[in-house]
Amino acid sequence: MEEKLTQRSVWEKISNKLSKRSLWMLHYCTGCGAIELPPTMTARFDMERFGISPMVTPRQADILLITGYLSVKTLKRVVLTYEQMQAPKYVVGFGSCTINGGMYWNSYSTMKCLDQYLPVETYIAGCMPRPEAIIASFNDLIAKIDRGEANSWKDYYKNYDFYKANQDRTFEGPIETYNDIKADAAMFNIK
Amino acid sequence: MSKIDEVRDYELFIGPNHPGIEGNFSLKLKLLGDKIVGAKTDAGYLHRGFEKLMEERLFIQNIAIVCRICVPDPDPNENNYSRAIEEIAGIEVPERAKWIRTLVLELSRLASHLFAIGGHAATTGLYAFPNWTIADRDRILELFEELTGGRVYHIYQLPGGVRRDFPDGFEGRVLDVMDYIESRLQDYDDLAINNALFIKRATGIGVLTKEQAVSWGVTGPNLRACGVAADVRKDDPYEIYEKLEFDIPTMTDGDAYARMIVRRKEIEQSISIVRQIIDKIPSGLVWNKIPNPLKWNVAAGDAYVRTESSKGEYAYYMVSDGGRKPYRVHVRGASTTHAVHVLENLLVGTRIEDASQVMFSLDGCPPAVDR
């Protein structure tokens, strides 16, 4: 009985199989890494081969690609954007500056660890990572979804207090969000 | 009075999360119907505090971060920074290094212009065009990768010269890429620049008169599209631009279409400059030894150096107090005028569908505004 709970249901398996081949990446250039996205999206590297395509609206997007450093001002918008996205949703941290500050480790303006504010599915190291690295990480993500292991988004509902506390500390006060995360967590039956 | 009349103007936020915005930038528009009656820009999303970071690092360490100030066209930053130190410390640069630097600057201009014209055409719905130009730009990035080791950021020019000489057979490959891009120009014309749809969309949009352009501090291709033949490469020559022959293409209309044409013509000029450099480049050293950079106290002094980047005048003001770290570096990004008040002024009177075209035609660079 207990084994069954940890396993995926047939429906979840089917849903994972289908969703891994149609991922929409939110079209948001948060930092300098965005310069490597046009080559990735257009003719030369063409990420549409893998079923990934840019999407303009957060509500219809699956992947939030954080392209590099986030200034505190952008981080606020990114958090609001992330909360608008529909689950399941995957955050990809792109570049060294999302991992531990990178070049901007002593900057007063940029955040240092992305996973303090949002649950991160994969990181791409480098400054800046090449288009091949972006595609490789997307392939990893696809494989992870297929195995049913890409569940970091549940972490945001589970540990919302942790993320919220970090956000509030960095923004020096609570921000106005339009999403009731606690209610969403109850809907997904995540505690 | 009916309900409709009461609702007169309304505000619309465009960006930062919007595909019609160049980079991470935001516009607050005031609209009457679909006509823009007021515009305010909101920058700072890309602020990293470069000027402060530079004050806390050694002169040599800063080479690695200055290129990140303007992402699509990073080399003018390295060039400005290196030349500022050279001017303050009185370092001579070998002749060959100057030629190589000019080559890198021109390749960077080509890459940036290909990016800019592709992005501009995409705002009118011609999505095939960026697919071509960005794929062609990748060939230049490959040249950069071969020469410097980096596709986007090169960290190549440093005080006293450049980091390394050409690899074997590099000149030939540069010429091959130039031939290829030149052969593509006709295709570009057919697909976008002479496209009836593009002409119709871009003509008469965002018109700048000559007087406005000068008094609003417009520089670079945007100024030349208004009929002012001003170019830092000619007016305030640096590196070896005095020894090269090239024209400054100008247009007189000052609208989005004229800016496109000027960039398109500058691509030809840059190709010609690159060919001249490969043809005439002297042999010799590429780097004059500088003192141990970890213990290097640069003499006290200040310098204002200017470069013509693909987006306009790019300038650095550097002050040294005789220490190991720069006392102050002020970065005058090329887009500090274009992406802020020029854009605000030009948006008024255009329609909402042309807002992003005006922005892309000015080729603003938000990271250079925010620093």
Add this chain to the structure above:
Amino acid sequence: MEYELENSIIDKMQPEFPEAAFTIKKARRVEVKMSSDKLYNFAVRMQKKWNFLHLSAISCVDWLQDNEFELIYHFWNYDEKVLVMAKIRIPREEESHFETISNLWQPAKFFERDIHEMFGVYFDGSEDMERFILTEWHGPPPMRKDFITREYALNFFHYREYDPEWLKDMTAAGEANE
């Protein structure tokens, strides 16, 4: 004669501003130091009389030891192709004040606004002195020399623990060099 053009520029300007100290830094770069109350008149003459139509930049330098801010105005002449750097010093206070030249040059608006939020120098008479880049910043003006970004960042942000064996020697060497 060397620096013919630069000397002719100085000869033109010196009679009207006898106290100002002109120096030629190199070809096409003329530096002028003057007292701060002369700057506005100088700027008006630069634009209206001597045809310096392009304001390239306004830079600010914080001289903490002298307790002064230095403002440097970079003017460019499209015809004669000379850059004149006008340098003035103003006292450094909690919020220093200086007069605007944004009624003469549009680009000055951006630079003055930038200096206001980065250094805390208020430009009287400018129509827009609101924050632009640092709208969500709660600290002091960050470009002032007494603000240490390293200390602020280390206190304010969370860092990941990262201290591998191979990095220790390099870290020690770097700290010894500080």
